[in-house]
Structures are given as C-alpha cells and as structure tokens.
Amino acid sequence: MQKFLQKAALLPVRLFYFVKSLVLRLALVSVQSRFVQAYDEKIRRFIVPVIGRLFSFGLKDNNSYDILLIQPLSDTDRINLFPHSLLALAAWLVDAGYRVKILDCRIERYCEKNLLDIAGRGLVLVGITFYTGSQIRHALKLARLLKSRYPSIPIVAGGPHASVTPEQTAAHPDIDFVVRGEGEKSLLALAKALEAGRDVSQIPRLCYKKEGRLVSTPDDSAISLKNLPDIPYELIRPYRPVYDAASLDISRGCTHKCGYCVIPLVHPKPRLMPPATVVLRLKALLQFKKAAVYFMDDNFFMSKGRVSRILDLMEQEGLSFTWWAMARIDDMGALDDAFIARLVKNGLTRLYLGAESGSEKVLLSTGKNLKLSDITSTNRKLGRFPIVCEYSFMAGLPGETQDDLNMTMALIDKLRKENPRAVIWKINDYMPYPGTRLFEQAVQAGFKPPQSLEQWADLTYYRRKHKGRFFQELE
Numbered sequence: 001m002q003k004f005l006q007k008a009a010l011l012p013v014r015l016f017y018f019v020k021s022l023v024l025r026l027a028l029v030s031v032q033s034r035f036v037q038a039y040d041e042k043i044r045r046f047i048v049p050v051i052g053r054l055f056s057f058g059l060k061d062n063n064s065y066d067i068l069l070i071q072p073l074s075d076t077d078r079i080n081l082f083p084h085s086l087l088a089l090a091a092w093l094v095d096a097g098y099r100v101k102i103l104d105c106r107i108e109r110y111c112e113k114n115l116l117d118i119a120g121r122g123l124v125l126v127g128i129t130f131y132t133g134s135q136i137r138h139a140l141k142l143a144r145l146l147k148s149r150y151p152s153i154p155i156v157a158g159g160p161h162a163s164v165t166p167e168q169t170a171a172h173p174d175i176d177f178v179v180r181g182e183g184e185k186s187l188l189a190l191a192k193a194l195e196a197g198r199d200v201s202q203i204p205r206l207c208y209k210k211e212g213r214l215v216s217t218p219d220d221s222a223i224s225l226k227n228l229p230d231i232p233y234e235l236i237r238p239y240r241p242v243y244d245a246a247s248l249d250i251s252r253g254c255t256h257k258c259g260y261c262v263i264p265l266v267h268p269k270p271r272l273m274p275p276a277t278v279v280l281r282l283k284a285l286l287q288f289k290k291a292a293v294y295f296m297d298d299n300f301f302m303s304k305g306r307v308s309r310i311l312d313l314m315e316q317e318g319l320s321f322t323w324w325a326m327a328r329i330d331d332m333g334a335l336d337d338a339f340i341a342r343l344v345k346n347g348l349t350r351l352y353l354g355a356e357s358g359s360e361k362v363l364l365s366t367g368k369n370l371k372l373s374d375i376t377s378t379n380r381k382l383g384r385f386p387i388v389c390e391y392s393f394m395a396g397l398p399g400e401t402q403d404d405l406n407m408t409m410a411l412i413d414k415l416r417k418e419n420p421r422a423v424i425w426k427i428n429d430y431m432p433y434p435g436t437r438l439f440e441q442a443v444q445a446g447f448k449p450p451q452s453l454e455q456w457a458d459l460t461y462y463r464r465k466h467k468g469r470f471f472q473e474l475e
C-alpha cells in the first residue's frame with residue numbers, strides 16, 4: 001500500500017517530465033524539418049545538435065542488452081551523422097540474435113549514467129569506436145568508468161584510430177580487445193566466443209593482452225557488400241531528430257592510396273555495393289528518415305558506371321531526394337556536362353571535395369595525383385551547375401613552407417571568385433597517421449609520434465580551438 005501511494009504521488013512529476021520531453025521533441029522536429037535542408041550552414045551544423053544535446057535525450061532505458069556499442073563525444077564533431085560504423089556492426093549482431101544498444105554520446109545527455117545502468121544489467125561486451133583526436137579522450141573516460149565499476153565486462157576498441165595503432169590501443173589498461181579494420185565478422189565471432197567462454201585466438205583481426213604480452217591474430221578477407229543484413233535503424237530512433245542528414249555508405253575503401261590517408265589501411269580492399277542493393281538500402285533509409293541523403297563514401301565516384309546504374313534505378317523507381325557526396329576533384333573534372341546535369345536532376349546539391357593545397361609541390365608530395373589545374377578547371381566547370389562545392393584543405397604537411405600556405409590562401413580566393421557556390425569546408429591540420437607513407441616523412445621532419453592513447457587524444461584537428469602545432473612552427 002505504501003509503495004502504491006509513493007508511486008501515485010510521483011505520477012504528476014512523471015507526467016510533467018513526459019509532457020516536457022514530448023513538447024521538446026516536437027519543437028526539435030519542427031526546427032529540424034524547417035531548417036535542416038536550408039542552405040544556412042550555421043543552422044545545420046550548430047543549432048540543431050545543440051538543441052538536441054541541451055534538451056532532449058537521455059531518457060531512461062530499462063531494457064537489458066547483450067552488447068553495447070558506443071559513439072563517444074568529440075570536441076570537434078559538430079555534424080551529427082548517423083553512427084555508421086556502429087550500425088554496420090550492429091546489423092550483424094542483431095542478425096545473429098543479440099540484443100544490441102547503441103549509445104550515441106555525441107547526443108545522449110546522460111551517457112555515463114546510461115552506460116552504468118545498462119552495464120549493471122549485464123553485458124557480453126562493450127564496443128567503442130575510436131577516431132584519432134579528442135574523441136579518444138571521451139572514449140577512454142567511458143572505458144575507465146566502466147572498468148572501475150564492472151571490471152569483468154570486456155571492452156572492445158575499433159575504428160580508424162584503433163586500426164592504425166592496434167598494439168598501443170590494446171596495451172591500454174582499460175581496453176581488452178582491439179579489432180583492426182573492418183569489424184563485422186570479428187566482433188560477432190568475439191561476442192560468441194566471450195559469451196561461451198571460448199578461446200579467442202582463432203578470431204581474425206584481433207589484438208589483445210595475454211599473459212602480459214600482446215597477441216595479434218592475422219587479417220581475414222573483407223566482407224562482400226552484396227548480401228549484408230539490414231541496418232537496424234530502430235537502434236538510433238531516439239536520436240533521429242538530431243541527425244541532420246540521412247546518411248549512408250555504399251562502398252568500402254578507395255582505389256587510390258594518398259600518402260596521408262587512413263582509408264587504404266582501414267579498408268584495404270576497395271568494394272562497391274551493387275546498385276540494386278544500394279537502391280534497397282536507400283528505400284529503407286528514407287523510410288527511417290526523410291532528409292537529404294549524405295553518402296559517406298570517401299570516394300563516391302570510384303566508378304562512373306556504377307553511379308550511372310544507380311541513377312537508372314532511381315529514375316525507374318521514381319526515387320527522388322536531395323543528396324550530397326564526397327568526391328575526388330579529378331573524378332568530377334572527368335565527367336561530361338550531360339552527366340553532371342543528370343546528377344543534379346536526380347538530386348545532387350552538394351559536393352565535398354578534397355583540394356588539399358594550393359601549392360603544386362605540396363600536392364605532388366601527397367601522392368594524390370591532383371594538379372592545381374585540375375582543381376581550378378573543375379571548380380569553374382562545377383560553377384555552371386547548382387551544386388554547392390565544399391572544399392577541404394590541409395596545412396602543415398611535411399616540407400610545407402609559409403609560401404606554400406600563402407598559395408593555399410590564394411587558391412581559396414580564386415576558387416571563391418570563380419565559383420559563386422564554392423565554400424571552404426575546412427582547413428585541417430595535417431595529422432600523421434602511422435602506416436601511411438607521409439608518416440615517416442613527418443617523423444623525419446620532427447613529428448614526435450604520441451606514445452599513448454592519451455597523447456593521441458590531445459592532437460586536435462580544428463585550429464578553431466587549438467592552433468595547430470605545425471602551423472605554429474611554420475609561423
């Protein structure tokens with residue numbers, strides 16, 4: 001009786017919080033639908049995620065799970081895109097019958113509390129994605145918290161950073177396993193082995209501590225993108241209004257091997273998802289979220305033929321939506337006007353293009369096979385179409401001088417003058433990744449590789465927050 005009265009007394013409070021959360025969610029959805037596809041970058045990049053973080057999420061989840069996957073917060077991460085890596089992994093785990101929870105700590109208001117609540121109900125493992133930079137700090141904070149309360153729950157690290165520094169990551173006291181590169185098969189096998197208390201030494205792509213030393217198992221073949229299990233979008237439904245695009249990846253890897261890039265290390269074998277599968281995935285995606293589709297592939301135009309076939313199918317099926325993609329400048333330059341017009345007719349409104357530098361010498365050193373003339377001529381060409389061209393650059397590459405940086409600034413002016421829709425996406429501090437060709441050159445030029453995960457966390461890319469090390473040296 002006393003319990004019942006206590007519960008009844010709490011009812012108005014619960015109702016208040018429920019209505020408050022409902023109103024805030026509705027407000028968020030309305031902000032989202034009014035502005036997200038608007039051209040104003042400030043709204044798209046800042047306001048929507050801020051609103052989401054301030055008000056909405058962190059509702060209590062009383063369910064029990066087998067596997068928890070975490071996308072840590074990052075100081076620099078302003079765009080809230082789906083946690084693709086985790087969704088890709090979750091698809092295989094859900095397909096195998098596991099109860100999976102995704103915590104997107106870029107949005108989740110009570111990430112730490114939820115982590116402990118969920119872990120308290122028992123888990124087979126916790127998986128965390130690792131990107132180089134500040135995200136590591138947040139990832140380690142969560143790992144430490146979990147280890148301090150539930151030391152027996154295994155923590156698995158994966159993602160680009162864990163893949164390029166597997167030993168260093170696995171050596172960290174709060175990390176139990178690293179999965180290198182593509183994680184689907186290994187994470188599933190690891191979950192099964194841990195659940196059954198079996199030996200893990202036959203599972204490919206792992207790095208872990210055993211009797212005081214590090215063990216690495218060999219790589220295995222890459223997965224086919226043809227018959228993948230469906231993406232379990234339901235797992236990210238609570239966050240749906242905050243994601244500012246409906247994002248999708250339809251290939252893995254890249255046919256190029258630029259000297260600074262980690263993609264050839266994380267996904268060494270380039271693979272394209274067949275057009276029919278792409279269209280099925282697009283339909284499922286748009287059913288989950290009606291918004292501009294942002295293709296996550298680093299090199300969307302790896303095959304013009306495949307893009308053309310995807311457009312054929314989209315036209316046949318009457319699939320019409322706005323979309324954005326990341327592309328190589330020379331690939332766009334090689335497309336004829338009729339094809340670009342067809343892309344626009346089928347919804348392309350925004351391209352993210354890596355121009356990297358305004359110095360021919362620096363461009364050559366990157367091994368990107370891109371010339372200044374490619375950049376300027378493609379920019380002029382694209383300027384004739386209603387496509388926003390967002391260019392990214394790098395600064396601080398080994399051997400780069402102040403004159404080279406001045407050339408980059410001059411190129412930026414030129415691009416903007418010659419194309420009214422040219423936007424500077426960002427100027428990134430060059431980050432030497434172990435395993436890339438330019439890493440050794442950076443070390444010879446004085447770069448001191450971080451000796452721990454914590455040190456990698458302090459390397460940040462956004463000069464907006466911290467002035468880049470190389471930049472300071474150059475100045």
Ligand code: B12
Pocket residue numbers: 071074075076077078079081083084085086088089126127128129130131132133134135156157158159160161163164179181182183184187249261262263266296297298426428429433461462
């Ligand atoms: C989406 C994206 C973003 C988003 C969201 C990132 C986020 N943290 O949530 C935004 C736009 C914010 C972003 C920002 C940045 N990004 Co980014 N981004 C990407 C992009 C385009 C797609 C990632 C993706 O979802 N891929 C598809 C999935 C399926 O592949 P995947 O991520 O590799 O995941 C697989 C494996 O890595 C592994 N795996 C991943 N996580 C886990 C976890 C566990 C537990 C396990 C077992 C396995 C595992 O299994 C997955 C399935 O096979 C990639 C390029 C690319 N095409 O991959 C770049 C990329 C990851 N980004 C990169 C960079 C450099 C950045 C920035 C530093 C750019 C900048 N200068 O600002 C910032 C850093 C942001 C931060 N977090 O600190 C680099 C990676 C660098 C690195 N070593 O970490 C990449 C590879 C681009 C490149 N070519 O250089 N990025």
Ligand code: SF4
Pocket residue numbers: 254255256257258261262263264298299328354368
């Ligand atoms: S083209 Fe892009 S994704 Fe491919 S290796 Fe170069 S930088 Fe990486």
